[in-house]
Amino acid sequence: MASSDDLSGKRALVTGGCAGIGLAIVRAYRAAGARVAVLDRQAASDAFRAELPDVPVFACDVADPDDVRKGFDGAADALGGLDAVVANAGISQNCPTLDLDFAGWRKVMSVNLDGVFLTAHEAGRRMAASGGGSILLMASMYGVVAAPERLGYCVSKSGTVMMAKALAVEWAKLGIRVNALAPGYVRTPFVDDLVARGRLDPVKLEARTPIGRMIDPTEIADAARFLVSDAARAVTGQVFGVDGGWTANGYL
Template sequence: MAHSLDDLHAVVTGGGSGIGAAIAQALVDAGARVTLMGRDSAKLEAHRTALGASHAVHCATVDVTHPDAVDDAFASACDALGPVDVLVNNAGQAQAAPFAKTDLALWQRMLEVNLTGVFLCTQAALPSMIERGFGRVVNVASTAGQIGYPYVTAYCAAKHGVIGLTKALALETATTGVTVNAVCPGYTETPLLQTSLDQVVAKTGRSATEARTALQRANPQRRFITPDEVAHAVLWLVMPESASVTGQSISISGGEVM
């Protein structure tokens, strides 16, 4: 699959670290021009340097929950690298709280970042894809969008929404040359996971090792997923040869969801 994405422009939201950074690396290695989007400009620039392909990588600082900012970021991306062929909606945030202590602010924040951000970015990129008769949209959801987890009600609701959006939009675009899919990682070795582990340690008094072991039990392989494993699945979905795959929510979880 070397350089099979030549001449394609891919946007990765949340592209400065974790899963997004791994996806960006995979896309660059496959020949794509890549725009990294995220809120932290320093992280974006650092990853652009790490990619070693500054001539084909653009950075756009954006909060995906703000419509005007999203429009400006995509205009910047198109000016820099041309029309968007591939959109990976990876930006997200997780925050835990018992349902009784989930206030409206937390509820709305989880929906805005994890679901509304997907909606806004897809609306910004999709019309041009349809006009040109080719496009790939991949939404990074979660196993939390396929099953339920305690203490993350708002996050689960948002990720279930992402999967519903994926299915509906896949049907709406089925004859246009655009595919819309989701990948659903289980617990993945990222800074976001470390934050969750720190919360478990702080709230339960468990050791860091005990906290890791407890979360790994959810995975039948008894391990965490790696960002590169998620990136590999995304890369497959955006290939021109994957044109018949649309409306799918692919679990990357070591068998946790079957």
């Protein structure tokens, strides 16, 4: 029986791995025995370098096709190939739709949808040539249920959910599994920023969540580790919710 805690021998790439959920995934994959590389538009901090000296970080804007190709080349060279790829990089967008202009719409689409497509496509091309692998796309519970003043975010994440399903059914014959993760509110710099700008009320939000609290990044990383592990070898085309019960809850 395969263990969801064992990624030994696997070579993994995580986009947006310098902070938040991506960083928690990098830590979890390493602790499970994987070798990991990161693509991120921000440079690794001194703290990252001190904690994770063996994790190469390649400068990359996931919305730029050349950056993504070069980042994958660097990561695949450094690790000797790729068995797991996590398309995690994403941005939030929180603004009334009547105030959303076309540039704002394009911005969230370019990172959250074009970036996920470019990452998954580059991963799929390489895994098809090497005999398979596992791809994980970071969606959100807002790819499954809607919220006001987040039109671009919700649409980009629902597109990510469908991308996981469509790629899963197309690439299964190539030995490539594709799944999506759909977190609820996770305490990361991404959410801290919304709270600081008064765009999110943590008290209301925790009251609305059946488990009564936000999710910890390590709890997303635990699911991300399972989904790329051999324990999930029959799991593909799924949307895996880690939302403390939010999407199941039809009440206050």
